[in-house]
Amino acid sequence: MQIRAAVLERFGEPLVVQEVELGEPRAGEVLVRLVACGVCHTDLYTASGADPSGYAPTVLGHEGAGVVERVGDGVSSLAVGDHVVTLFSPQCRECVHCRDERTNLCLAIREQQNLGYLPDGTARLSRGGEPVRHFMGTSTFAEYTVMPEIALAKVSPEAPLDRACLFACGLSTGLGAALNTAKVQRGSTCVVFGAGMVGLGAVAGCRLQGAERIVCVDLSPARLELARGQGATDVLAGGPDAVAAILELTGGFGADYTFEATGSVKVMRQAVEAARMGWGLATVCGVAGRGETLEVIPRYLITGRRVAGSSFGGVKGRDQVPQLVERYLAGEIDVDPFISHRLTLDEVNRGFELMEAQDGIRSVLEFG
Ligand SMILES: NC(=O)c1ccc[n+]([C@@H]2O[C@H](COP(=O)([O-])OP(=O)(O)OC[C@H]3O[C@@H](n4cnc5c(N)ncnc54)[C@H](O)[C@@H]3O)[C@@H](O)[C@H]2O)c1
Numbered sequence: 001m002q003i004r005a006a007v008l009e010r011f012g013e014p015l016v017v018q019e020v021e022l023g024e025p026r027a028g029e030v031l032v033r034l035v036a037c038g039v040c041h042t043d044l045y046t047a048s049g050a051d052p053s054g055y056a057p058t059v060l061g062h063e064g065a066g067v068v069e070r071v072g073d074g075v076s077s078l079a080v081g082d083h084v085v086t087l088f089s090p091q092c093r094e095c096v097h098c099r100d101e102r103t104n105l106c107l108a109i110r111e112q113q114n115l116g117y118l119p120d121g122t123a124r125l126s127r128g129g130e131p132v133r134h135f136m137g138t139s140t141f142a143e144y145t146v147m148p149e150i151a152l153a154k155v156s157p158e159a160p161l162d163r164a165c166l167f168a169c170g171l172s173t174g175l176g177a178a179l180n181t182a183k184v185q186r187g188s189t190c191v192v193f194g195a196g197m198v199g200l201g202a203v204a205g206c207r208l209q210g211a212e213r214i215v216c217v218d219l220s221p222a223r224l225e226l227a228r229g230q231g232a233t234d235v236l237a238g239g240p241d242a243v244a245a246i247l248e249l250t251g252g253f254g255a256d257y258t259f260e261a262t263g264s265v266k267v268m269r270q271a272v273e274a275a276r277m278g279w280g281l282a283t284v285c286g287v288a289g290r291g292e293t294l295e296v297i298p299r300y301l302i303t304g305r306r307v308a309g310s311s312f313g314g315v316k317g318r319d320q321v322p323q324l325v326e327r328y329l330a331g332e333i334d335v336d337p338f339i340s341h342r343l344t345l346d347e348v349n350r351g352f353e354l355m356e357a358q359d360g361i362r363s364v365l366e367f368g
């Protein structure tokens with residue numbers, strides 16, 4: 001079928017919205033009609049050419065939500081009409097990682113996904129007979145996409161899909177960092193560095209876990225206001241003095257849990273240094289620039305601090321994204337303040353501009 005999609009033709013240039021061909025879903029694959037898709041930093045990062053593993057031409061987009069339109073042979077967990085959230089981090093439920101509760105890093109389709117292909121090593125997207133690659137296994141800046149069954153989370157049909165799409169990446173990443181990776185304990189003190197989609201999700205996650213004190217650190221007063229809305233009890237201006245300020249707020253000890261959601265290795269270091277002696281856990285969510293390293297004075301570790309990394313918040317997507325969406329429907333997670341702009345597919349480059357200007361938390365593309 002012919003569909004409209006936003007194609008990354010060349011790094012550093014605007015995406016070109018155009019007609020491309022989308023093949024039928026094959027065995028284990030599903031055709032999804034997209035209803036909404038968030039515009040995330042990772043899309044921009046790849047479009048800019050900064051991502052060393054990037055490729056073009058490709059259809060970008062990975063924060064999608066939509067409705068199942070057709071299923072390929074052997075698909076058993078999804079049916080036509082189901083509402084789904086797309087997962088760049090799939091869950092096959094069979095590999096050694098899926099069967100272990102310690103990680104969400106499914107091994108089933110990693111290699112082909114990283115190369116831009118569906119699990120059988122081919123693309124369903126094409127143009128003039130030439131394949132167009134599938135970005136992050138999702139390619140959701142498009143009216144329709146074909147994805148593996150194991151990379152789709154079936155969510156409640158009650159959830160508006162323009163909100164549900166945020167659970168496809170940033171929001172679940174932040175929530176999951178607190179719920180799964182750190183497993184924040186009731187009554188604890190938490191510090192979240194960064195109040196973008198990921199950091200605000202982490203603030204909400206700490207609140208859901210029953211943290212007593214949640215300090216959010218950011219450079220933007222407007223974003224710190226949003227953090228208060230998500231449950232931050234204290235807010236702080238970021239910068240070189242942030243660790244000293246946190247120590248002062250916590251009787252000189254630091255926090256039980258710290259979260260980094262900025263992508264800056266300097267802030268990652270601050271997250272380690274602001275964690276409490278004895279048991280403080282620093283969870284790193286941000287994606288650092290190519291070649292950058294995290295500097296940690298080993299004494300911080302010897303004296304009981306730990307560092308953890310978190311990909312997609314440790315969320316096992318098919319099991320847990322539907323649960324997070326249920327918590328949203330139950331009123332436990334306030335999603336609306338994250339949506340700052342609603343755009344059409346043709347305005348996708350405007351979404352990138354708004355993101356670069358730090359205008360709002362998320363622009364959501366709405367289709368059809
Ligand atoms: N681990 C994952 O699976 C995953 C998933 C999505 C995004 N990410 C990464 O998480 C990071 C955050 O994503 P986002 O969408 O929330 O980004 P964002 O740019 O919207 O938010 C980052 C925030 O950090 C703040 N900041 C910058 N410097 C700071 C400092 N010195 N002190 C305190 N705050 C500072 C900025 O003001 C901004 O509000 C990015 O690096 C992104 O690539 C990781």
Ligand SMILES: [Zn+2]
Nearest residue numbers: 040042169170
């Ligand atoms: Zn993302």
Ligand SMILES: [Zn+2]
Nearest residue numbers: 092095098106
């Ligand atoms: Zn797996």
